Amino acid sequence: MASINNTSYIVSGSDDKTIKIWNYKSGALWKTLTGHNASVKSVASISNTEYIVSGSDDKTIKIWNYASGNLTNTLIGHSNSVTSVASIANTDYIVSGSNDSTIKIWNYKTGTLIRTVKEESNCLASIANTINFVSGSRDSVMIYEFQKFEDINGTINNTINYSDWI
Numbered sequence: 001m002a003s004i005n006n007t008s009y010i011v012s013g014s015d016d017k018t019i020k021i022w023n024y025k026s027g028a029l030w031k032t033l034t035g036h037n038a039s040v041k042s043v044a045s046i047s048n049t050e051y052i053v054s055g056s057d058d059k060t061i062k063i064w065n066y067a068s069g070n071l072t073n074t075l076i077g078h079s080n081s082v083t084s085v086a087s088i089a090n091t092d093y094i095v096s097g098s099n100d101s102t103i104k105i106w107n108y109k110t111g112t113l114i115r116t117v118k119e120e121s122n123c124l125a126s127i128a129n130t131i132n133f134v135s136g137s138r139d140s141v142m143i144y145e146f147q148k149f150e151d152i153n154g155t156i157n158n159t160i161n162y163s164d165w166i
Contacts, residue, residue: 004045004052004066011052011066013040019054021066033064035071038081046087046094046108053094053108055082061096063108073111077104103144117144 001012008025019033019040038057045052046063051072054062061075061082080099087094087108094108105114119142 002044002052005048009066011043011045013043013054013056015039017056019043019052019064031066031069033069033071035062035064035074036060041081041083042085044085044087044094047089051108053085053087055085055096055098057081059098061085061094061106063094073108075106075108075111075113077106077113077116078102 001010003010003024004021008023009030010022010024012020012022014020017034017036017038017040019036020029021031021033022028023030033054036054036056036058040054040056042055043052045066050065050067052064052066054064056062059076059078059080059082061078062071063073063075064071075096078096078098078100082096082098084097085094088105092107092109093114094106096104096106098104101118103117103119105117106112107114
């Protein structure tokens with residue numbers, strides 16, 4: 001479950017393969033989104049946009065325009081259930097965690113896979129007002145710092161630094 005940026009809506013995923021958008025003030029169901037082929041395990045709002053992201057047991061990540069209800073992109077790359085999704089604040093990037101023991105960073109606008117990190121992750125969250133995110137598993141919490149930079153030849157490079165917290 002997640003709140004949608006600057007609105008009176010929350011979004012939830014369900015075992016019935018749907019995503020539901022609720023008005024938290026009235027408790028009324030506003031929209032039901034369909035498109036996954038298995039349980040929806042995680043949902044998140046993409047910061048400062050009209051988009052939400054969902055992860056499912058069908059091994060996919062889906063990007064939705066919550067206002068229109070339209071599916072805008074399906075990201076394929078995990079080999080097992082997607083258990084967690086999060087948005088990296090103020091960027092075009094989202095992260096996904098899976099039972100395949102990887103964390104993947106994606107450009108949600110283009111659908112491009114940016115980086116795969118071999119790491120078990122049961123939950124992901126962005127850290128407010130940073131481009132950092134945190135990953136939790138059975139025995140650790142990792143903090144990741146995502147950096148994007150352009151080298152002298154104009155090539156875009158990405159680095160990820162992390163530290164064990166627990």
